[in-house]
Amino acid sequence: MSSKRKRETISSEGSKEGAKRRRTASNSSQAELRKGEDTPVQRQSPRASRTCSKSRQHNQNEGGSHNTVPCKSKRTAKSYSRADFEDKYEEMEQLGEGGFGAVYAGRRKEDNLQVRLTNSGIIDGNLQRCPLEVMLMVLAGGQPAAIGKHSAVTLVDWFEVERDLVLVMERPVPSIDLFYYLETVGGSLQEEEAKPFMKQLVSMMADVHARGVLHRDLKLENILVETGTDTPRLRLIDFGCGCLLKNGLYRRFFGTTLYTPPEWFTRGCYRADACTVWQLGVLLYEILCGAAPFNTRREIISEEPDISAKLSPGCEDLLQKCLSKCPVDRASLEELQRHPWLN
The missing domain is CATH 1.10.510.10 (Transferase(Phosphotransferase) domain 1)
Structure with missing residues (x-):
């Protein structure tokens, strides 16, 4: 049983119309998927059915982006101010909306490298460890010097800005x-x-x-x-x-x-x-x-x-x-x- 693919525009607090994606055939939410249920467990902000469902609390080997692990990135975890981030990168137009925040185009000021900026939401504040999502991106996409070499996009940089995790990723153009x-x-x-x-x-x-x-x-x-x-x-x-x-x-x-x-x-x-x-x-x-x-x-x-x-x-x-x-x-x-x- 199939239905034609459709991406509708919706509006909600903190998002731009057209940034979220949905199919009309089913409902979803920002939550862990539970067995035996037609849709994920409802939480405060229902998401489109094409949006990844995540939970902030989960086991290290089975969880998503907000879990922390010993950092295998060459850079030690460190907290930055918004000004520190803006000294290095310029945020440009919004590209879309993810499960925990907006996705923006951007550029690195020192060499005009085109990047993709995502805000992955509040992290646990343990600065000696890095979020699992960072580790997975380093494993799959390599260190910053590997830009363009792997199937996965490369993580160029990452910041803990006011308890938010900001990921700076390679952005192939066009x-x-x-x-x-x-x-x-x-x-x-x-x-x-x-x-x-x-x-x-x-x-x-x-x-x-x-x-x-x-x-x-x-x-x-x-x-x-x-x-x-x-x-x-x-x-x-x-x-x-x-x-x-x-x-x-x-x-x-x-x-x-x-x-x-x-x-x-x-x-x-x-x-x-x-x-x-x-x-x-x-x-x-x-x-x-x-x-x-x-x-x-x-x-x-x-x-x-x-x-x-x-x-x-x-x-x-x-x-x-x-x-x-x-x-x-x-x-x-x-x-x-x-x-x-x-x-």
């Missing part, structure tokens, strides 16, 4: 997120156009896993498309729902409702590879069909995706291997890389 990219080309891609996108996505996630990171919030909005070359290059952003990779079961989930793997709802647990492959399947379906394959918990658990008869047998096989309801029947990332449709 680029656009995959949601808007699809809108510019009519809502979806033909199979042969989608194939190189999926090949990049699979390789991207295999690389991120190899670096010890589980993203957990793969969706169109978290994929940047670099449009400055004949062949668009895809880049991964927003590790705020991510955690450290492990071989065992995860028993907490932070992510976007429409991309939640069915085993979370039915069993209350999931494995890293199976979760990522499920989300890759949802992404590919949206790229090909211009709609989500599932819109509610019930559909995710019990309904099969409506796969177009116009797709080739190889493409259909890959989709089915990604969107298998049983995680043990789902393809692994390694198997996806070897799949005939991508080779």
